[in-house]
C-alpha cells in the first residue's frame with residue numbers, strides 16, 4: 001500500500017470569490033522503484049447550511065493546521081482511507097469538527113483519495129468502484145436559483161429538472177441545454193433576464209413562487225418535451241431558511257404558513273406541476289411535519305433530506321424509524337470525511353432510501369463529487385445549474401466518464417427511479 005510523503009495546504013478562491021482550503025497530498029507507491037503521485041482537492045462551502053453540519057473555520061487557520069498538525073500526524077502513514085479519516089477525526093477531537101475545521105478535514109480526506117487513485121494510475125471513480133459494475137448518476141440540474149443563493153429574491157431555493165425520459169447522462173445534459181435556453185428566452189421576452197444566481201440557474205424575477213413553477217413547466221414544453229413524461233421538476237425548498245417564529249415565511253408570496261398549510265400548498269403544487277422530487281420541504285427540526293408529508297406524498301415523489309440529515313448516518317436511521325423522507329443528499333463537507341459520507345450512503349441503501357451526491361453553492365473547478373457518485377454507485381447527482389464553469393466542469397467530467405464506460409450502452413436508471421404512479 002502507498003505511503004504518505006507529504007501533506008500541504010494553501011488558500012485558493014471559490015465561485016463566490018471567497019477563500020477556501022486546497023489540500024495536496026504526495027504519496028509513494030509500494031515497492032522500492034515505485035513512483036510518487038500527488039492528489040489535490042478543494043473544500044466547497046454552503047450558504048444554506050444545516051445546524052448539524054461540520055463547522056468550517058477561518059481559512060488561514062485551517063491552512064495552518066493542515067501544514068502543521070495534520071502534516072505531522074499523517075506523514076509516513078499508509079494511504080488507507082478509513083484509517084486516515086479515523087486519524088483526522090481523532091486529531092480534531094470535537095463532535096462538530098470545529099477544531100481542525102470541516103473545511104480542512106474534507107479537503108485532506110478527499111486529497112488522500114485522489115492521491116490513492118493517482119498512485120494506482122486510475123481515475124478516482126474507478127479506484128472507488130474496484131471491480132463493481134457502475135452506472136452514470138441521473139442529474140438534477142437547476143434552471144432557476146433562489147433562496148440564500150439569490151438574496152431571497154424567491155423563497156424556493158432550487159427549481160431543477162430531472163430528464164426522466166433521457167437514455168443517458170449525456171442525453172440528459174443535451175435536453176437540459178434545450179430547457180435552459182427556453183427558460184432564458186421566456187425571461188428575455190418579459191425583460192426579466194438578470195443573469196444567474198450562485199449555482200448558475202437564472203436569477204428568479206417572478207411575482208410568486210408558483211409563477212416560477214409555471215414558467216419552468218412552460219420552458220419544458222417550449223423546448224419540445226412533455227412535462228412529466230420526458231422531463232420532471234425537482235424542488236429544493238430549503239425550508240430551514242424559511243422558519244421564523246414557529247411558521248414558514250414566504251416573503252415573495254407575503255404569507256406565513258403553519259406546517260399544515262405548507263404541507264397543503266406543496267400537495268397542490270404536486271397536483272398541478274410535474275414534480276418528481278422535493279428536498280427539505282420542512283425545517284431541519286420539524287421531523288413530525290416531514291414524516292406526515294412523507295406518509296402522504298412519499299409514494300408518489302422522492303422526498304429528500306439535506307439539512308434534515310446533514311449526511312449523518314445516525315440521523316438517517318432515526319429518520320427512517322420515524323418515516324421521514326425517502327432519500328438523502330450526500331455532501332462530503334457536511335459531515336467531514338469520505339468514510340463518514342460513505343457510511344451515510346450505506347445506511348441509505350440498508351434503509352431502502354434513494355441518494356444524491358451533491359456539490360455546494362460555493363464551488364470550484366474540483367470535480368471529485370462526480371467521481372464519488374459514479375465510484376460509489378450513487379444513482380443521482382446535483383451540482384447546480386447549467387452555466388458557470390464550476391458547475392459545467394462537473395457536468396463535462398460526467399460526459400468524459402460516461403464515454404470511457406462505453407457511452408449509451410450503459411444501463412441508465414432515470415426511468416426506473418422516477419416512474420410516477422398515475423391517479
Ligand code: PGA
Nearest residue numbers: 045046047048049360361
Ligand atoms: P448550500 O445549498 O450549498 O448553499 O448549503 C445547497 C442545498 O441546499 O442543496
Ligand code: ZN
Nearest residue numbers: 236238279306
Ligand atoms: Zn438543499
